[in-house]
Amino acid sequence: MLSKQTVKLDPANNxxxxxxxxxxxxxxxAPDHKLFQLRFEDRDYAESFCTRPGQFAExxxxxxxxxxxxxxxxxxxxxxxxxxxxRTGRVTNAxxxxxxxxxxxxxxxxxxxxxxxDMEGNDLLMIAGGLGMAPxxxxxxxxxxxxxxxxxxxxxxxxxxxxxxLFREEFDDLITRADLECHVTxxxxxxxxxxxxxGVVTSLFDKVDNLNPDTTYAAICGPPVVYKFVIDQLxxxxxxxxxxxxxxxxxxxxxxxxxxxxxxxxxxxxxxGPIFTYWDAINLRESI
Amino acid sequence: xxxxxxxxxxxxxxxxxxxxxxxxxxxxxLGKNSYRWExxxxxxxxxxxxxxxxxxxxxxxxxxPREVMFEYDKTNGYTQACAECEEDxxxxxxxxxxxxxxxxLDNIFAGKYVDNYYFTRRKNITIVGTSCMPDKHCFxxxxxxxxxxxxxxxxxxxxxxxxxxxxxSSKGDDIVNDNPDxxxxxxxxxxxxxxxxxxxRDESFELVLDTSDLPTILDFQYDNPLWDELGERCLACxxxxxxxxxxxCYNVDDTINxxxxxxxxxxxxxxxxxxxxxxxxxxxxxRENQGGRLKHRYLHKQQAYLGDFxxxxxxxxxxCIVACPANIDYVExxxxxxxxxxxx
Ligand SMILES: Cc1cc2nc3c(=O)[nH]c(=O)nc-3n(C[C@H](O)[C@H](O)[C@H](O)COP(=O)(O)OP(=O)(O)OC[C@H]3O[C@@H](n4cnc5c(N)ncnc54)[C@H](O)[C@@H]3O)c2cc1C
Ligand code: SF4
Ligand code: SF4
Ligand code: FES
Numbered sequence: 256m257l258s259k260q261t262v263k264l265d266p267a268n269n270x271x272x273x274x275x276x277x278x279x280x281x282x283x284x285a286p287d288h289k290l291f292q293l294r295f296e297d298r299d300y301a302e303s304f305c306t307r308p309g310q311f312a313e314x315x316x317x318x319x320x321x322x323x324x325x326x327x328x329x330x331x332x333x334x335x336x337x338x339x340x341x342r343t344g345r346v347t348n349a350x351x352x353x354x355x356x357x358x359x360x361x362x363x364x365x366x367x368x369x370x371x372x373d374m375e376g377n378d379l380l381m382i383a384g385g386l387g388m389a390p391x392x393x394x395x396x397x398x399x400x401x402x403x404x405x406x407x408x409x410x411x412x413x414x415x416x417x418x419x420x421l422f423r424e425e426f427d428d429l430i431t432r433a434d435l436e437c438h439v440t441x442x443x444x445x446x447x448x449x450x451x452x453x454g455v456v457t458s459l460f461d462k463v464d465n466l467n468p469d470t471t472y473a474a475i476c477g478p479p480v481v482y483k484f485v486i487d488q489l490x491x492x493x494x495x496x497x498x499x500x501x502x503x504x505x506x507x508x509x510x511x512x513x514x515x516x517x518x519x520x521x522x523x524x525x526x527x528g529p530i531f532t533y534w535d536a537i538n539l540r541e542s543i
Numbered sequence: 544x545x546x547x548x549x550x551x552x553x554x555x556x557x558x559x560x561x562x563x564x565x566x567x568x569x570x571x572x573l574g575k576n577s578y579r580w581e582x583x584x585x586x587x588x589x590x591x592x593x594x595x596x597x598x599x600x601x602x603x604x605x606x607x608p609r610e611v612m613f614e615y616d617k618t619n620g621y622t623q624a625c626a627e628c629e630e631d632x633x634x635x636x637x638x639x640x641x642x643x644x645x646x647x648l649d650n651i652f653a654g655k656y657v658d659n660y661y662f663t664r665r666k667n668i669t670i671v672g673t674s675c676m677p678d679k680h681c682f683x684x685x686x687x688x689x690x691x692x693x694x695x696x697x698x699x700x701x702x703x704x705x706x707x708x709x710x711x712s713s714k715g716d717d718i719v720n721d722n723p724d725x726x727x728x729x730x731x732x733x734x735x736x737x738x739x740x741x742x743x744r745d746e747s748f749e750l751v752l753d754t755s756d757l758p759t760i761l762d763f764q765y766d767n768p769l770w771d772e773l774g775e776r777c778l779a780c781x782x783x784x785x786x787x788x789x790x791x792c793y794n795v796d797d798t799i800n801x802x803x804x805x806x807x808x809x810x811x812x813x814x815x816x817x818x819x820x821x822x823x824x825x826x827x828x829x830r831e832n833q834g835g836r837l838k839h840r841y842l843h844k845q846q847a848y849l850g851d852f853x854x855x856x857x858x859x860x861x862x863c864i865v866a867c868p869a870n871i872d873y874v875e876x877x878x879x880x881x882x883x884x885x886x887x
Contacts, residue, residue, distance in 0.1 A: 260653035262662050266623055270656035271612055275620040317615055318799040318806050360621055506820070508795045511656040514813070515792035516820060518839075521847035540765060 270511055273315040273360025274300060279335065281355055285419045287342040288386070289351065290327070292335050293361060304364070306330045308371060308394040309474075309502060309530045312363030313510045314338065319349040323507045323525075325389045326364060329396035336361065339389040339421055365510040366529050369394050369500060374472045378407040380463075382485050384456050384477025385414055388421045390502050390529075391476050402434055406470070409436040409463055413456030413481075416441050417449045438462045457484045460492075468494040474530075476502045486533060496534035503529050503536070544692070545710040545719075546729045549699075553725035554706075555587045558635065560722045564669050564714070565631025568604070570594035580604070583635070590636065592701075595675055596862050600788035601634055601641050602648060605664045608785075609811040612660065612795075616805040624807070628663040635671045640681075640858040642672055642695055643688035644788035650852045651791050669714060672698040674740070677747050680861030682874055684745070685752040688858035702736040752874050753881060754855065758846045764880045765838075773876060774834025776869045781814035783863035783871075789844070789856045790814070815840050841876065 275296045282290040295301035306326050315321040322344075328337035342351045350359070371394075379398050383391045391410075398408050410429070414420045420439065429437045430451075438459045440452035452459060456477070460466075473494060475485050482501060489499055505517035505524040517524035520539040522531075531539070549557065561567050567583040569590045578594035580601065599608075613621040649665070652658035672695040675681075683689040691698065696715035700707040708726060710716050719726060784790040794813040799806035813820065816836045830836050848856035857873070864872050 260649045260662075262653050262657045264657070264659060264662055264666065266625075266659060269623050269659050271658075272623060273613075273621050315621070315797075315808075317617055317620070318797060318803070320797045321795065321808075358617065358620065360615075508793065512654065513651060513656070513658060513791070513793070514795070514810075515815065515843070516794075516813075518843065518847065520842075521850050 271362070271509065273313065273321070273362045275358050276336070276361040278353060278355055278357050278359060284339060284421045284423070285414070288339060288419075288421060289342075290337060290339045290422070291350070292337050293359065294335055295361065296358070301334055304333070304336065306336075306364040306393070307368030308397040309368040309390050310364040310366045310393075311390070311510070311529065312336065312338075312361050312365065313507075314340075314346070314350070315360030315362075316346050316349040316353070317358065317360060320346045321360070321508075322346040323365075323510055325393070325502075327389050327392045329393045329400060331397055331400035339386070339392070341386050363510065365525055367527065369474060369530050371397065375401075375404040377405065378409070378467065378471040379405050380407075380409045380466065380471050380473045381411070382456060382473065382475045382477070382481070383410070383412045384481035385419065386421070387476030387478070387481065387502070388412055389476075391474060392422060394474055399432075399435065407436065408434065411438050411440075411456055411459040411463070413440045413442070413459070413477075416443055417446055436463060455484065456481060457488050460488055466492055468492050468498070472498050472500060474500045474502075496537065497532045499533035500530055501533060501536060503531055505529075545716065547708040547710065547719060547726040548702075548729050548733050549706045549708050549726050551704060551706060556722060556725055558583060558587060558590075559585075560718065561633050561635060561669075561671065563721065564718065565633050565667075567633045567635055570597050570636045573598065580634075592636070592673065593676075594636065595638070595678055595681065596860055596865070598786060598862075598866075600644065600786065600860070600862065601637050602644065602788050602791075604632055604634060604668055605645065606648065606652075606661050606791065606812075609809060610660065611807045612810055613808040614805070615797075615808065621808065623659070625660055625663060628660060629667060630664075631667050631669070632664075633669040633671060636673050637670055637695075638672060638675045639691045640683040640686075640688045640860045641788060642670065642691045643683075643686075643858045644860070645670075646694060647789040647848075647852075647854070647856050647858065648791055669718075670695045670697075674698075674700040674744075676744060677749070678861075679749045680864050681748065681859065682750040682752050682861065683859035684748050685750075685754060686855055686857055686859035689744075689748075700737065700740065702733065702740055705733065705736075707733060707737055750861070750874055752859070752877055753883075754845070757877070757881070758849060760881055761842055761846055767880060769876070769879055770838045771832065771834035773871050774832055774837050776871060777816060777833050777837055778869055779816050779818060779833060779836075780868060781816060782866040782868065783840070783873075784814035784816065785812060786862040786866045787857075788860055788862070789858060790840075792820075815843070837871070841873070845877065 276293040280292040311323045311325045314324045324338045327339045507517045508514040510525045512523045512526040568580045569583045570578045571581045572591045573579045578597045611624040615621045652661040695711045698709040792813045793810045795810045844856040
């Protein structure tokens with residue numbers, strides 16, 4: 256008995272099926288963090304793979320398993336998918352053991368991504384803590400590659416110590432760019448030769464003049480404590496809750512709304528998220 | 544809709560004919576009050592026509608408790624596996640709530656990302672439903688799942704000496720056309736007996752759950768201490784989900800063969816009451832206590848799914864109530880949330 260649903264059964268189009276991708280380069284970032292550049296083996300597919308900033312993909316290590324990882328590269332740079340990964344468990348450990356040129360599985364892109372259409376024409380304030388830079392980097396480069404579509408572009412990024420700074424080689428340039436207000440900070444500087452700010456990420460707010468809450472979208476990504484303090488600060492600055500965007504992390508198995516592992520209240524992080532406005536988040540119980 | 548009448552003595556012939564469309568599965572008695580789906584052995588007397596709920600519902604035919612999704616090897620990557628997906632199966636003896644539960648699962652497995660495994664089986668499984676008389680754990684009427692007018696190939700309603708045969712699909716029509724001489728036209732007495740049956744069945748429901756305004760009430764009761772009281776009793780055994788015809792969450796794992804080159808990706812039924820369901824990297828658990836997890840199951844069914852698809856993800860089959868070793872009663876709990884007097 257066919258159901259009432261109109262479904263197209265196409266074995267060649269199984270949404271759970273990972274496609275083979277090759278690790279074309281591995282760049283160590285911070286301790287236990289590496290940036291992987293991946294390319295789909297199927298060239299046509301690689302070129303047609305179209306993402307939005309803030310989306311993620313399911314990464315499979317053959318013989319080990321699968322986990323969700325943000326796509327760190329912007330849609331403006333096709334052909335290569337970049338993922339910045341922290342080693343934390345089974346799948347990520349196995350990934351760290353792979354040499355360049357190994358094959359992995361990839362499927363996606365999934366999730367809503369940032370509402371860039373709404374954000375364009377506004378000021379963009381990005382605030383990242385630690386690995387939170389991974390999803391925000393796609394938005395950062397989307398904005399820089401489409402610079403004329405945004406007014407001010409501001410990035411505040413904090414890590415625990417200088418060695419934890421991700422995308423270090425990019426930041427030396429980013430900090431000097433005239434079309435970007437970029438400020439980095441570390442909680443502590445044991446080395447003594449960190450040239451930038453020392454203090455928590457909210458201390459960087461002092462470096463940004465004249466934030467206009469009515470014409471700014473704030474995109475935050477980081478560990479829970481970053482959300483807490485940054486949101487407090489933004490609310491003090493009179494940001495409306497719908498202009499504060501956060502990226503939520505949940506246990507995910509399928510990435511496409513079937514397995515129910517990522518549900519928060521009545522939403523699925525994988526389909527309705529991972530980007531939620533603060534307004535959505537406070538109306539979703541268990542969200543933060 | 545095409546309706547016919549078949550004298551009960553023709554049931555063996557009817558079942559024999561079904562065999563032409565595939566492997567026939569029927570409910571059989573397992574213990575005093577338990578039933579399970581088994582392949583029909585040709586003996587009509589072995590079919591438990593009065594079975595209300597098999598321990599494991601018919602969802603297991605569409606969505607396997609554990610199944611291989613992919614086979615993989617290091618050079619070719621992942622290849623779709625679909626063991627038994629293409630097998631033709633006939634389910635004889637599924638009730639109205641079971642048919643509704645399939646529609647509930649359809650909503651999840653369809654959408655932007657179609658689950659091939661589920662829908663291939665959905666296409667290949669023939670549904671021959673049968674009528675039932677509720678017991679004290681059935682509350683399908685409260686969930687709007689007590690009657691069906693579509694979603695089956697054939698539906699048999701027990702009218703005493705006869706079955707009323709509802710033909711619900713072209714395949715169902717083929718099945719009745721295979722054996723034209725066992726059917727008769729529906730007459731006035733059939734209609735009369737059908738109405739009598741309906742009234743009798745309607746009056747037999749003992750368990751009633753008022754669902755009006757339930758999503759809002761549950762919102763207000765979010766912090767009710769009863770959730771944690773029930774959570775303390777819950778053993779996190781997962782039985783309620785395993786037996787539930789509308790629970791669908793699953794887990795995925797990969798196994799590797801001895802050659803360390805090839806292996807399989809599996810999925811298996813999971814349960815949101817297990818401790819690690821919402822555990823993420825770093826050991827943070829977004830649903831830390833058992834009361835919260837129990838509440839999640841109830842709210843998902845009566846609030847979240849309802850919001851997405853306009854019906855609840857519960858068909859009132861009573862399985863979770865019967866199966867729970869801690870005597871946690873879905874209906875009693877929801878009644879208590881409504882402020883009705885109960886013993887929950
Ligand atoms: C949308 C999204 C985007 C993400 N983006 C990134 C990204 O860009 N980069 C990145 O590095 N990560 C990212 N993550 C997180 C990443 O998915 C997880 O770190 C990853 O799933 C870890 O997988 P694993 O197999 O390596 O670890 P697992 O083996 O699954 O274990 C991870 C940790 O979970 C805990 N754990 C798991 N199971 C149990 C258990 N049964 N009992 C106790 N503890 C347990 C442990 O603390 C363990 O260290 C993202 C997650 C989401 C949802
Ligand atoms: S929640 Fe309980 S009563 Fe409702 S469909 Fe599931 S098992 Fe049946
Ligand atoms: S069957 Fe009962 S004890 Fe077991 S997980 Fe469900 S509610 Fe808890
Ligand atoms: S990850 Fe499976 S439903 Fe979201």
